[in-house]
Amino acid sequence: xxxxxxxxxxxxxxxxxxxxxxxxxxxxxxxxxxxxxxxxxxxxxxxxxxxxxxxxxxxxxxxxxxxxxxxxxxxxxxxxxxxxxxxxxxxxxxxxxxxxxxxxxxxxxxxxxxxxxxxxxxxxxxxxxxxxxxxxxxxxxxxxxxxxxxxxxxxxxxxxxxxxxxxxxxxxxxxxxxxxxxxxxxxxxxxxxxxxxxxxxxxxxxxxxxxxxxxxxxxxxxxxxxxxxx
Numbered sequence: 312x313x314x315x316x317x318x319x320x321x322x323x324x325x326x327x328x329x330x331x332x333x334x335x336x337x338x339x340x341x342x343x344x345x346x347x348x349x350x351x352x353x354x355x356x357x358x359x360x361x362x363x364x365x366x367x368x369x370x371x372x373x374x375x376x377x378x379x380x381x382x383x384x385x386x387x388x389x390x391x392x393x394x395x396x397x398x399x400x401x402x403x404x405x406x407x408x409x410x411x412x413x414x415x416x417x418x419x420x421x422x423x424x425x426x427x428x429x430x431x432x433x434x435x436x437x438x439x440x441x442x443x444x445x446x447x448x449x450x451x452x453x454x455x456x457x458x459x460x461x462x463x464x465x466x467x468x469x470x471x472x473x474x475x476x477x478x479x480x481x482x483x484x485x486x487x488x489x490x491x492x493x494x495x496x497x498x499x500x501x502x503x504x505x506x507x508x509x510x511x512x513x514x515x516x517x518x519x520x521x522x523x524x525x526x527x528x529x530x531x532x533x534x535x536x537x538x539x540x541x
Contacts, residue, residue: 312424313488313491315354315356316341316359317340317370324340324342327416330416331419334450335463335467342365343365344372354487355487356384358423359385360419361373361386361387362389363388363392364391370388371404377405385429386407386408387407387426388401388408390410407429424448441530442454442456443516445466445470454511459512460511464489468485468505470488472526477527480525484524505525
């Protein structure tokens with residue numbers, strides 16, 4: 312899961328980034344509304360965490376503008392504004408959830424996973440694809456009931472493919488799901504992660520759509536014996 316965090320308090324932001332990274336999420340942090348606008352134009356995110364007290368613009372105005380411009384990204388407001396009027400205003404401005412400061416990182420993570428789950432139309436966290444199952448919260452991957460050890464990057468790649476199902480994702484979209492905007496990424500890094508997924512989960516778990524990108528293979532891909540792709 313790729314998270315855009317818009318928070319001007321460096322101490323709070325660093326804690327969120329470290330905490331969510333430890334849970335396998337990729338987080339890009341910005342401190343202003345202007346920077347948030349720039350980020351959603353250049354990268355793909357799965358969810359946005361938005362503080363309202365930004366130094367250059369009120370967060371609610373930013374949210375309204377983004378929604379008016381067609382942004383469908385799930386947004387969780389994270390703020391100290393605790394009145395009912397504030398919460399109603401946030402939700403009516405286009406927020407999908409509202410969490411008050413101070414907060415517990417476990418609850419923040421759980422709410423983000425819930426937002427992603429709703430977008431995908433699932434009622435539970437567990438994602439099942441043939442004999443493959445993946446739980447984004449616990450980051451446990453099972454193939455035919457056997458635990459498969461995946462690296463953090465491999466988990467992010469698998470989650471992106473499972474979340475999108477039949478959609479074809481470009482290399483750039485997959486890189487955005489696996490890496491932060493400022494990360495240095497070697498030219499063959501994505502191919503290496505795809506190779507490893509095929510080796511661990513079956514050769515057809517990731518389909519290559521030549522000239523376009525990649526998509527999740529058919530459900531019976533999870534029933535094949537893992538091995539190096541042909």
